[in-house]
Amino acid sequence: MRKMCKLNRQCKGLSVLGAAFLSAALLGVVVLSGCMVGPSYKRPPAPAPTAFREKPPDGWKEAEPNDAALKGKWWEIYNDPKLNELEEQVSISNQNVLQAEAQYRSARAQVQIARSALFPTVSAGPSANAQKGGATPAGAAGLGNSKPIITAYEIPFDISWQPDLWGSIRRSVRGNAETAQATEAQLENAKLTYQADLAQDYFQLHGTDGDIALLQSTVDSYTGFLKLTQARHQSGVASGADVAQAETQLDSAKEQLIDFGVARAQYEHAVAILIGKAPAEVTIAPQVIKTEPPQVPVAMPSTLLERRPDIAAAERQMAALNEQVGIAQSAYYPTVSLSGGIGLASSSFLSLFTWAGRFWQAGGSVSQTLYDAGKRRGQVEVAKANFDASLAGYRETVLTAFQQVEDQLAALRILEQETGATQETVRAAQTALDITVAQYKAGTANYLQVETQQTALFAEQEALVNLQTRRMVSSVQLVEALGGGWDASQLPDVHVLSASDRGAKN
Secondary structure, three states, X not given: OHHHHHHHHHHHHHHHHHHHHHHHHHHHHHHHOOOOOOOOOOOOOOOOOOOOOOOOOOOOOEOOOOOOOOOOOHHHHHOOHHHHHHHOOHHHHOHHHHHHHHHHHHXXXXXXXXXXXXXXXXXXXXXXXXXXXXXXOOOOOOOOOOOOEEEEEEEEEEEEXXXXXXXXXXXXXXXXXXXXXXXXXXXXXXXXHHHHHHHHHHHHHHHHHHHHHHHHHHHHHHHXXXXXXXXXXXXXXXXXXHHHHHHHHHHHHHHHHHHHHHHHHHHHHHHHHHOOOOHHHOOOOOOOOOOOOOOOOEOOHHHHHHHOHHHHHHHHHHHHHHHHHHHHHHOOOOEEEEEEEEEEEEOOHHHOOOHHHEEEEEEEEEEOXXXXXXXXXXXXXXXXXXHHHHHHHHHHHHHHHHHHHHHHHHHHHHHHHHHHHHHHHHHHHHHHHHHHHHHHHHOOOOHHXXXXXXXXXXXXXXXHHHHHHHHHHHHHHHHHHOOOOOOHHHXXXXXXXXXXXXXXXX
16 A cells, blocks of 8 residues: 555656646747747849940850859869969968868857757756754753764756747847858858969969060070171171160160069969968979960859859848847847756765655746836847948949959950050061161161160060960959859758758868
8 A cells, every 4th residue: 555655656746747848848839939020031132234234355155054164163264284283272271261261160150059049958966965063052961062964965957948939049040050151151252262363373473474585585686686786896887886775775684584583483472372381382383374365154144143252241141130130129028937957865875866855846937128228229220220231231242243243354355455456566566676677787777776676576575475464364353253153052051050060061
C-alpha cells in the first residue's frame, strides 16, 4: 500500500512537471506563429535606362542574356598567361581581400548570436554549503558548542525565455542575415576592385615598356643622326652648331629613357602588393602591348542592378535597415518574460539524486512602458530616416554605376577613333622626316629642320603608345563597371543564413 501511495505521488509530480512543459511548448508554438510588427520589405525601384547612350566601339555587339564570354575569371579575355597567373593570387593573398573575408565571417557569426535569442537560456549552478549553529545561549545546560554541521547540496537548472511575440528578434536575425549578405557583396566588390587594379597596373607597366622600347629606338636613331652630322662636320658641310644640336637631342632622349625606369619599377611594386608579396619577390618581364582590347560583352542596363556587387551591398544594407524600423516599432508593445527551474536538493549527498530531492518552479511577467517622453517615437523616426538615407545611397550607387559604364564605353569609342587618326599622323610625320633628311643630305635643309621633324614624329609615336595603353586600361575599367561577371544570385540565401550559420559560404 505504501508503495502504491509513493507511486501515485511520483506520478502526480511528473504530471505537474509535464503540464508545465506542455504549456510552455504550446505557448512557444503560438509565439513562433505570432505577428511581425513593422513594414514588409520590397526592393524600391531604381533609375535604370532602357539602353546605354554610348554604343560599344565598331565591331562590338550587345551581349545576349546567356552570353558566357564574361564570367568570374574575366581577365582570361585578354589571353595573357602572366596576367592570369597574377590574378589568381589576388583572392588568396591580397591583404585587403583577406580583411574583407574576415569581416564577412564576423557578420555571419552575428546572425548566430541574434538567432540564439529565439530560444530559452538554460543555466546550471551546482552548490554545496555547510553551516554550523552559533554559540549556546547562557544558562543552557550541557549543550556547549555541540550543535551539528548542516550541509546543503543543490543542483538547479534555471530556464529563462523572452518569447518573440512581435517579431523583433526574428527581424534582428533577418537584419543580421541581410547585413551578412551585404558584407559578402562587399567582399566580392573588394576582389573585383583589386583584380581590376592589378590588371590596370599590369597594362600600364607594359605600356611603360612600350615607351621604353620607343625611346630606345629613338636613341638608336638619334645616335645614327649624330654620326651623320659629325661626318658632315668633318667634311666641312655641317657646322659645329649642328653637331651640338644632335648631341643635345640624343642626351635628352637618353635622360627620358632612364626616367621611365622609375614608373616601371613603381607599377611592378604595385602589382606585388596586390598579390600579397614584397616587391623584391616579384619580377615581370618586359613586354610591349601589341594586341587590340578584347570585345567586352555589354548587356542591357537593367542587368547591371544584378551584376554589380556594390549595388547588391547597398540594396542588402537597405533591407537590413528596414528590419530596424520594425524592431523600433515593436517597442510599443508589451514584453513577456518566462522563467522556471528544476533541480535536486538535499542535506545529504547520498540522497541528492533520489526522487525525494526534486524541486521545480515556474513564473512569468509582463512589462509595458507607459511613458517615455517620446523616446520610442524618436527611435522609430531614426530608423525610418536611416532607411531613407540608405535608399538615396542605393539609388546614387545605381546612377554612378551607369555613369561608369557610359564613361568607359565613350572612352573606348573615342580612343579607337583617336588611335586611327594618330596612326595616320605618324605615317605623315615619318614621310615628312624622310623628305627632310633627304634634303639635309642634299644640303638644301639645315639640321634644325631635321630636328623639328624628328621631335614631331617622336611625339606622335609616343601618343600612339599611350593610346594603346589607355585603351587596354579603359577595357579593364569597363569590365569592372559591368561587375566583372559577378551575379547577385551568388549571394548566400538569407533564409539559410537565418536558419544556421552553417549555410554560409566559406
